[in-house]
Amino acid sequence: MEPSEKYLFKHKGSYFVQSLATPEYIDSLRDFEIRDSDVFIISYPKSGTMWTQHILSMIYHEGHRNGTESMDLLDRAPWLEYKIRNMDFASRPSPRLFTTHMHHQFVPKGLSNGKNKIIYVMRNPKDVxxxxxxxSKVSVQLEEVRDFDTFMERFLAGKMLGDLWLDHVEGWLAQKDNFNILFLTYEEMKKDLRSSILKICNFLGKSLNENLVDDIIAKASFDKMRADPRTNAENLPSDMLDHSKGRFLRKGTIGDWKNTMTVAQSERFDSVFKERMEKLPFKFCWDI
Ligand code: A3P
Known part of the structure; x- marks a missing residue:
């Protein structure tokens, strides 16, 4: 079953959100002017993107002591391919943070100059x-597919925003020598956030004192983020999210797929994904 054109359009083999972009805008991003200090967060949807946005913005603003605390995540690390709030990217002060779900062939050409940085965050695909x-039930911009089996078949066929998970992850992993990328997993962040934060700081060349790291860990906890409208997407307008149907920060755990997928569905998933996943240089953690 093809995704409804009411929600997604296909451009050069990839799906994009109908209400937030146009093919011309996506194409124009190839020439988007990049600064050496720019940092990009790149991910397949639902991999811990907002969590990483929050952590990065805190690292850059040293625990939020310069006023960014009052801003929505959307404004701190804006999405490149979505025209939200008509932001003027060119007037943003450096270092700029950006977020994207795009495959490597769509990102600005200048990103591969080796100076700017990319953090690619990934998560085990059953939890994704x-x-x-x-x-998809909460998002007004995505088609709601009530039947999980149908949704899973679309996921396994890559007929959704982000396209095929395997293509996204394999594609970016294969770009490791062409871009300056740190690969992070949701699961390692979940298991040891301190180490992940230090790893990110090391990659960015930032050194934070212990108190700041402690502060970031506390502010990046699931409960803290969920309680704050600015980090739980609660300030997004009702034409983007239907807040009555659920919250952006839903469970935040490893292995929740077991509560939705039956054994048969999990086996069906494995039959499609397992072979290619075994060749990935990462062993994903499926539960704890
Ligand atoms: P769940 O739906 O499993 O709860 P993205 O930002 O890429 O869309 O990812 C969303 C997922 O990351 C959601 O997963 C969300 O709850 C989880 N997440 C966001 N912040 C988190 C945090 N601080 N700790 C753990 N998980 C978090």
Whole structure:
């Protein structure tokens, strides 16, 4: 079943959100002017993108002591391919943070100059699938597919925003020598956030004192983020999210897929994904 054109359009083999972009805008991003200090967060949807946006913006603003605390995540690390709030990217002060779900062939050409940085965050695809399934009910911009089996078949066929998870992850992993990328997993962040933060700081060449790291860990906890409208997407307008149907930060755990997928569905998933996943240089953690 093809995704409804009411929600997504296909451009050069990839799906984009109908209400937030146009093919011309996507093409124009190839020539988007990049600064050496720019940092990009790149991910497949539902992999922990907002969590990473929050952490990065805190690292750059040293625990939020310079006023960014009052801003929505959307304004702190804006989406490149979505025209939201008509932001003027060119007038943003350096270092600029950006976020994108795009494959490497769509990102600005200048990103591969080796000076600017990319943090690619990924998550085990069964949790991604289940998180995506629930999110599609909350998001007004994505088609709601009530039947999980149908949603899973679309995911396995890559007929959704982000396209095929395997293509996205394999594609970016294969670009490791062409861009300056740190690969992070949701699961490692979940298991040891301190180490992940230090890893990010090391990659960015930032050194934060212990108190600041502690502060970031506390502010990046699931409960803290969920309680804050600015980090739980609650300030997004009702034509983007239907807040009555659920919250952006839903469960925030590893292995929640087991609560939605049956054994048969999990086996069906494995039959399509397992072979290619075994060749990935990462072993994903499926539960704890
Ligand atoms: P769940 O739906 O499994 O809860 P993205 O930002 O890429 O769309 O990812 C959303 C997922 O990341 C959601 O997963 C959300 O709850 C989870 N997440 C966001 N912030 C988190 C945090 N601080 N700790 C753990 N998980 C978090």
């Amino acid at each position: 699938l289940v998180s995506f399934y629930h999110y």
